[in-house]
Amino acid sequence: MFTLLAKILSALNSDAEPHQIASAIALAMVFGLNPTLSLMGLLVIVLLFSLRVNLSTFIALFAVFSGVAVLIAKPMHEVGLLVLNNESLQPLFTEWFQSYWFRVLELNNTLVMGAMVTSFVLFIPVWLIAKFLVDKYRAAFQAFVEKFKVVQSLKASKFYQVYQAVHTQ
């Protein structure tokens, strides 16, 4: 847990661009909510290899979003049910269902479809919010936080030593 927090703080305090950290958070959200071997999961893996995003943040938050996925499985199933049972989309889905990619990726499954739609819809807001928070943190909050006695005492703690070790790696 210390290491996880340390990695997040390390990324926030590092020289990594805020959009890289925001992308990592948004991609971790997508990867965490969707099954690993789903369309979105594979897409995220390709993007991780191809784009410059902060991997530490991604790994740390993937675990968090995986936990969240379990908690919101039912609502995501409801979303999937709503989408797949949508009358106007029936011809489209029927046509897609004839092709193997749709069935191999299990897009006719309510949970898979729900997770995909949810993560797709949340991607931009999460990215924007993450970027906004990272910017805010770096501009004001970082210096402000460091003035706290509690932070200073924290810096003297074992946790800070771990953080330092991670940060300098």
Place this chain on the structure above:
Amino acid sequence: MTEKQMNDKSPEKSEDSAKNNDKPKGMLRTSGLATLLVLTGGTAAGGYFFADSLVKLAVEKGLSNAVGAETNLASAEVSWHPFGVTLNGLQQTDPQNPEFNLLQIEQAVAKVNLGELLLDRLVIDDLTVSKLQLNVKREQAGEVYSVEESQNEEGDEGKGQEGGLADGFAIPSADDLLAKADLQTEKKAKNLEQVWQRENAEMDKALRAIPNEAELKKYEDKWKQLKGRKIKSLDDIEKLRAEIKSLKAEVKSDKAALKKAREQFKSSKEKVGVAYKELEAAPGQDWQSIKETLPIDDPNAVAISKMLFGDEIGGYLEQAQSLYLKVKPYIDANKQVKADQKIDTQISFRGEDIQFPLEEVYPDAILLSGGASVLANNGKTYQLSFTELTHQSYVRNAPGTYVLVQENSGSAQALTVDGQYFINQASAFTTEGQWSLKGEKLASKSLSDSSDLKVELTKAIINGNGQYQFDKLLESSHQLKFEQTEFTGESSTELSDLVLNTLKNIDNFDLNIGVDGDILSPSTSVRSNMDSRLNTAFKDAFKQRWKAVEGETKDKLSNKLQSALDLNSGDMKKLNDMDLDLNNLESSLSEYSQKALNNLIDSKKKQYEDELKNKAKKEVDKQKDKLKDKLKDKLKDFKCCE
């Protein structure tokens, strides 16, 4: 890592980091992209180049694990467009007979639907199997990993043959008939014996309670003594009365015991009588039962064709049943898998699969079309073609079809089997089809090899057709016509001579076979016009022989009855003797009836009274005489008229 070490390393790292940060960075991570391409390409290339070996390994491992014996595959090739697999030189060892191959295939080419394979469904668009051979000897024995438990094949002795006629043409002897019949005579004789033993014990118990001869003698002595008793006083009468009262009580008790014994006797006699009558009637019932189970009354009912061809048909049925029993575990396993899958989906939440209408639906495994050339052990080649072979016919709502053709050298079709089957959602199997056979030359075939008759059908040309249907129960009828027949053989009895000579004069006959009922225990009926010909020929001889058997059997049954009756005749005499004894005893005791005993007291009393009266009278007379004498003495000196 200590704090010091961390502090030591930090400045250097910070510098490196600073240098790196100075470099302009684009959005794309080129090194990562390259790694991804290398990984993907490597995997694809590996799959492409090692696919043949992987398929060979998978087939060998999969089959040997499934069958439990060594599988050999010479080579395997994977084609990518369209996706398919070719297996060359496949040999599957028979786990129950490792010297032989369960099946052997020269080449099998399968075109597999890759998309469906990714969906965990094995859809083979086309399968071509060349030179499929069953039960071929291996060059060297194959390795067996696990021996399947041998099926308990019940020995169906006499199956498909009407009782007593299994041994060729030997008419069952009286001993055979008696041995096979569930004889009532023996049972009833045993019953009589048991009834007698039980009732005898009851009678003995009752008889022990009644007075024996010694006790009767005591009664007699006592009676004589009482009758001869002199009564001298009233006390003697009272004493006599007391003794008679005691005797009366004893007699009463013995009479009650006698009554009980008589009732017991009556009941025992009745029960023994019933058992005895049953025993007497048993031989007649036995003979009736033997006649019902055997076609004794009507020799026409004896199907000679069934005797001749019964074993042959039984053999085919056994083969079919053995195949069914081999397939049955897989059908049952399929049901189990379906049940397990249902449970799985109920337990874990993984969303819901919405099904949209599909233009082409496929079951878990299916052979859409295909063919195989089967090389039989008799050297003949059969062409098998099929469509829609699956264990889930209900998915496509299309029956599986199969056509088996065997061609003669002249290209005319000798044998065709054309059928279809369907397996519904409940895994219930139904099938129907028909077959025809034209101009098949029969190789020499032994029809009977009994001690008294050996018959061989040395030559025949067979034409035939038939149809079958299975829906829970089997219904099938098959007609065969044998032409240009030649029979040879040996016979050693009068009857078998007759059979053989009649057969030798037959140059054609037909055979109508019906196999119906439960697939594991079907009833077979075999009828032929040969029967009527043969039956007409030796009906009389047969009847005469049956008469002899009938007489002999009846004699033996009578003997059994007689011996049973002899066994019990001593007991019956004892029962009658008991009756006599009881009668004697009853008459003896009647002597000591209440009335007789009362009369004795009365007579004794009267006797005593008479005695007293006589005595009194005598005393009065005596006193009278005395007075008379006294008076005479006093009056002797008195003279009246002097």
